[in-house]
Structures are given as C-alpha cells and as structure tokens.
Amino acid sequence: MASVTLKGNPVTLAGTPLKAGDAAPDFKLQSNALEDVTLANSAGKYRIIAAVPSLDTPVCSMETKKFNEEAAKLSNTQVYVVSTDLPFGQKRWCGAEGVSNVAALSDHRTAEFGKSYGVLIQGGGLDRCFCRAIFVVDPDGKLAHVEYVSEIANEPDYAKAIAAVK
Numbered sequence: 001m002a003s004v005t006l007k008g009n010p011v012t013l014a015g016t017p018l019k020a021g022d023a024a025p026d027f028k029l030q031s032n033a034l035e036d037v038t039l040a041n042s043a044g045k046y047r048i049i050a051a052v053p054s055l056d057t058p059v060c061s062m063e064t065k066k067f068n069e070e071a072a073k074l075s076n077t078q079v080y081v082v083s084t085d086l087p088f089g090q091k092r093w094c095g096a097e098g099v100s101n102v103a104a105l106s107d108h109r110t111a112e113f114g115k116s117y118g119v120l121i122q123g124g125g126l127d128r129c130f131c132r133a134i135f136v137v138d139p140d141g142k143l144a145h146v147e148y149v150s151e152i153a154n155e156p157d158y159a160k161a162i163a164a165v166k
Contacts, residue, residue, distance in 0.1 A: 002118060002148035004131045011152070013131060014111075015118040020146050024137040025116040029082060029105035032091035037105055039141070042078040046144075046165040047137040050081045051119040051130040053152060055093045055104065059132070063155055064099060070162055071101035076139070077165050084108045084129055118148070132156060136164040 002017040003010070018025075024047075026039045039047070050067055052060040064081045071079040079102040083090070090104035107113040111128060114120030119130040134156045136145035145164035149156050 002131070002133075004148055004150060004152060006124070006126060006152045008151075009124075011124060011126065011131060012122045013118055014120040014122050015115040017118040017148060018135065018143055018146050020143050022143045022146075024135065024141050024143050025113075027107075027113040027116065028110075029080075029107055029113055030087050030109060032087040032094065032104055032106075034087055037080075037103070039137070043141070044076075044139050046074075046077040046139060047135075048077060048079045048161055048165065049117075049135040049137065050079070050102075050156070051114075051117060051133040051135070052081060052083050053121075053126055053129040053132065054083055054085050055081070055090060056085070059153060059155060061093075061097070063132070064102060064104075065097065066155075066158055068099045068101045070158065074162070074165060078103070080105050082107060082113060082130070084111065084114070126152075134161045136161055 087106045132149040134147045138144045
C-alpha cells in the first residue's frame, strides 16, 4: 500500500499500488469531448499519466500547466491528466488556462482507473478523488516509472517522469 498523506494526515487508497516493470492496467476514461479513451488509443507511444485530485486546485493547476509545457517538447509521447472532475469542468479549465498539449480525462463514471492504479481515495474530505501520482507507460505497455507523491499537497518529481520517456 502506498503511504500517502493530505496535509500530514494519512489517506486510505483503494486498489494495489503499481511499480515500475508492471504491465500498465487498461482503462476506459472519458475525454472532455465525452468520448471514451483507453490505453490502446495511444499504443506505440510513451504515455505520461498524471493522476490528480482536481484541476481546480492550485497544485494540480501548476502540475498540469508544467506537463502541458513539457508535452510540447516531447516526441512520441501522449500526456494524460486524470481526475474525477466532470469532463465539462475539465474542458472549461483547459480552455481558460490555454492547456492544449495534454488530454484531460475523467474517471467520474466508475472510478475503475482509480482502483486499478491504486490512487482512489476512500473516505475523508477527498473521498472518490485521486491522490497525486505519476505513471510513465512505455510503448510496449509496461510501467517505466511510478511515483505516488507522499504528500498530496506537493508536486511530483517532473524530472524523473520526463527522463523516463527520453
């Protein structure tokens, strides 16, 4: 079990934590165009998947903007930012913030991504939101890098995630 806190208080996560070398679990998420997106949609590319509690929070906003900047510099790489925010809110946020190099995806329907990637928070103020985590999936579908950010209010290690696709 990944050890994650929110402002120093432990949170309970559903699912089993993943580790580098594991096969990346498939998923079916909803884009802000209300279309289904699966891991297979980006087969043959590197995928950076950033799980975040909500785009409408300061740290998630900074993180998504940083990955948006980095995504423009990366070849053969798809960047996804995944939350349980509704697709309408994700679309509004991306438009207002000028974020166009990453795809915001929603797990609001089933929270299955959250469970299979071990990021779904159970109980407390962020119940059914995600903890902050980064997954880098290689073109063969294996996890090349995994980071469960130990304190949800902190940013991830961007350099390690970016290095895993280079």
